[in-house]
Amino acid sequence: MLTTPMLHPWLHPWLHSRRPSVHTEPEFHDHHSWWGPTVTQPQTGPRRSAGELLPHPLTGQPFPSPVPPGTGWPGDPARPRTPRANDVRDVVRLSGSSRDIATLDARVSVCRACPRLVAWREHVAVTKRRAFADEPYWGRPVTGFGDADARVVVVGLAPAANGGNRTGRVFTGDRSGDWIFAALHRAGFANQATSVSAGDGLQLKDIRVAAPVRCAPPDNKPLPEERDTCAPWLDQELELMPEVRVMVALGGFAWDAALAAARRAGWQVPRPKPRFGHGAEATLHRQDGGTVVLLGCFHVSQQNTFTGRLTEQMLDDVLLRARSLAVSPR
Numbered sequence: 001m002l003t004t005p006m007l008h009p010w011l012h013p014w015l016h017s018r019r020p021s022v023h024t025e026p027e028f029h030d031h032h033s034w035w036g037p038t039v040t041q042p043q044t045g046p047r048r049s050a051g052e053l054l055p056h057p058l059t060g061q062p063f064p065s066p067v068p069p070g071t072g073w074p075g076d077p078a079r080p081r082t083p084r085a086n087d088v089r090d091v092v093r094l095s096g097s098s099r100d101i102a103t104l105d106a107r108v109s110v111c112r113a114c115p116r117l118v119a120w121r122e123h124v125a126v127t128k129r130r131a132f133a134d135e136p137y138w139g140r141p142v143t144g145f146g147d148a149d150a151r152v153v154v155v156g157l158a159p160a161a162n163g164g165n166r167t168g169r170v171f172t173g174d175r176s177g178d179w180i181f182a183a184l185h186r187a188g189f190a191n192q193a194t195s196v197s198a199g200d201g202l203q204l205k206d207i208r209v210a211a212p213v214r215c216a217p218p219d220n221k222p223l224p225e226e227r228d229t230c231a232p233w234l235d236q237e238l239e240l241m242p243e244v245r246v247m248v249a250l251g252g253f254a255w256d257a258a259l260a261a262a263r264r265a266g267w268q269v270p271r272p273k274p275r276f277g278h279g280a281e282a283t284l285h286r287q288d289g290g291t292v293v294l295l296g297c298f299h300v301s302q303q304n305t306f307t308g309r310l311t312e313q314m315l316d317d318v319l320l321r322a323r324s325l326a327v328s329p330r
C-alpha cells in the first residue's frame, strides 16, 4: 500500500490539494493510457479503470475512457492512425499542414502536446463526476464545432472537465452550453436549443464555436505556455475560414486570444489594444482587405449567469449584433 503520494513529475501540485471528500486517503492506480505512457495518478471519484467499457448515453455503444480515436464515438473526426502532436513543434507542423477543417479537427482531437492538460483530462475521464459515473468520458481535446464556412466564430476559453471533456463537443453537457446553444437557437444559428451529447442532432449554420485551449484545464485556468502551445490550432482554423466577418469573444481570455490570433495572422489590430467589455467592438483588418469585427460578451459561465451579470437579453443582443454585422455589405 502506498503511503506517500507518487505523482508523475509533470503533474501539477493541484493534484496534491484536490483530495476527495469521500476518501480519507488518496488512492492510486496505474493508468494505462491507450496510447501514452503509464501514469500514476490519484483517484478522486468512484473507482473506475481506464479500460472499463461504459455505454454512450445516446447510442449505447460501449467505450473506454478516454475514447480511442476512430472507434465510433459520434462526431469523432479522427481515425486510429491520425497523426498526433506530442509537443509544440508538432502542433505547428500538423496545424500548418492541415488543408481543411476536417483534417484540422482530426489532428486537434488526438493532440498530446501539453503534458499537464493531457494528465488532467484523462484523470477526470477515468475518475468522473459522480453524476456521470456510468458514462464514458471523451477525455481528448475538443475541436471547434459548427459550420466550416461560417461568417461568425464564437471564441470561448477551454472545455469544461465534465462538460466538453465528457461529451466530446464544445460547450456540450453543462450549464454554460445550455445558455449558449439556447441563445444560438433564438438567434437562428442553431437548429435546436439543447446540446446534451454528441450525436444529438445539433447543427449550427453560419457560426462555429471554438476555444483557444482545446483541453480541459484544472480550475478552468490554462497556463500561459499551454495557451501558446495550443494557439496554432486556432490560427489555422481561422486561416481555413476566409468567410469569417465577426468573432464573438466570450470573456477577456477569449478577447485577448482573438486579438493575438489576429496579430499572428498579420491583420491590423487597433492600437492601443482594444479593451474587453460586454458589448465592446473592435474592427480588425485582414490582409486581403476584408474586415472582421470582434465583439465582446461576458462568458456564459455559471458565475456570470447565476448572478445576473450576463442575462439572456444581453447574450441575445450580442448574437443579433453578430448576425447583423455578418450579413451587412462590406
Ligand code: SF4
Pocket (backbone or CB within 6 Å): 091, 108, 111, 112, 113, 114, 117, 118, 141, 213, 214, 215, 226, 229, 230, 231, 233
Ligand atoms: S491544449 Fe491544445 S496543444 Fe495542448 S494538448 Fe490540448 S489540444 Fe494539444
